[in-house]
Amino acid sequence: MIQDISPHRFDRTFSREEAAAADIALCCRDDRILLRREGEGFALPRFADAGLTPAGRHVFSLDGVGCYLAAAPAEAPADCAYLTLQQVRQVRPMEVAFAAVVGVQLWRWYRDRAYCGRCGSPMEHSRTERAMVCPRCGLTEYPKLCPAVIVAVTDGDRLLLTRYAGRPYRGDALIAGFVEIGETVEDTVRREVMEEVGLRVKNLRYYKSQPWAFTDSLLMGYYCELDGDSAITLDTSELREGFWQKREEITPRGQDVSLTSEMVERFRLGKE
Numbered sequence: 001m002i003q004d005i006s007p008h009r010f011d012r013t014f015s016r017e018e019a020a021a022a023d024i025a026l027c028c029r030d031d032r033i034l035l036r037r038e039g040e041g042f043a044l045p046r047f048a049d050a051g052l053t054p055a056g057r058h059v060f061s062l063d064g065v066g067c068y069l070a071a072a073p074a075e076a077p078a079d080c081a082y083l084t085l086q087q088v089r090q091v092r093p094m095e096v097a098f099a100a101v102v103g104v105q106l107w108r109w110y111r112d113r114a115y116c117g118r119c120g121s122p123m124e125h126s127r128t129e130r131a132m133v134c135p136r137c138g139l140t141e142y143p144k145l146c147p148a149v150i151v152a153v154t155d156g157d158r159l160l161l162t163r164y165a166g167r168p169y170r171g172d173a174l175i176a177g178f179v180e181i182g183e184t185v186e187d188t189v190r191r192e193v194m195e196e197v198g199l200r201v202k203n204l205r206y207y208k209s210q211p212w213a214f215t216d217s218l219l220m221g222y223y224c225e226l227d228g229d230s231a232i233t234l235d236t237s238e239l240r241e242g243f244w245q246k247r248e249e250i251t252p253r254g255q256d257v258s259l260t261s262e263m264v265e266r267f268r269l270g271k272e
């Protein structure tokens with residue numbers, strides 16, 4: 001998965017250290033991020049390599065190198081390109097994709113917290129933690145994380161797969177949705193399955209979680225079993241397809257960025 005970058009080290013410790021030429025510049029524009037071409041893949045650009053002046057806000061470090069949200073040049077420097085998040089999904093090595101998408105997540109968040117949601121005053125950066133603080137009313141805001149579920153519904157040797165309607169991602173997916181106010185995560189699992197495909201489920205089993213910066217989410221993956229009738233009633237506003245697929249007919253996924261892929265692959269290999 002995208003966050004599985006060992007032996008590389010992602011360190012989110014807050015720091016106010018100033019940028020140096022050898023540090024990494026995270027330059028974001030229109031939800032795109034600047035990466036430097038390296039061989040067949042991409043690397044995170046250092047200020048010096050991209051001809052950029054070292055300056056910006058420290059957001060995390062990767063293998064001990066500071067990564068800074070920096071002013072984005074209008075034109076990509078030589079050997080660099082602005083990539084969309086869909087393109088970043090395909091970027092390897094994985095630590096580059098992970099740092100890039102978390103960089104975009106934080107850039108979006110700072111951009112969208114310029115003003116206090118309570119009193120409308122311009123927000124300021126906290127000097128002690130990763131937060132925005134209102135100097136007038138004291139409201140403190142932390143980076144947005146939306147809890148959400150990924151649900152693999154099984155029926156013996158069959159897995160329920162879906163395809164989204166109206167989203168850039170076109171491949172097979174699992175049932176997914178955000179946790180709503182006043183709801184337990186288990187309630188979300190049952191509600192999303194009922195809403196999206198009209199099925200009841202039982203025997204919910206938590207698998208694992210994933211930080212999914214693309215949608216500011218914290219994903220929690222569950223396996224569960226069909227309870228009763230298997231006839232699908234599709235919510236066509238969310239999905240364009242929903243279907244049962246036999247274990248042996250599932251397309252192998254290999255190493256991919258998503259918890260969804262890992263969960264589908266585990267089922268395909270008979271581990272669930």
Ligand SMILES: [Zn+2]
Pocket residue numbers: 116117118119120121134135136137138139
């Ligand atoms: Zn305020």
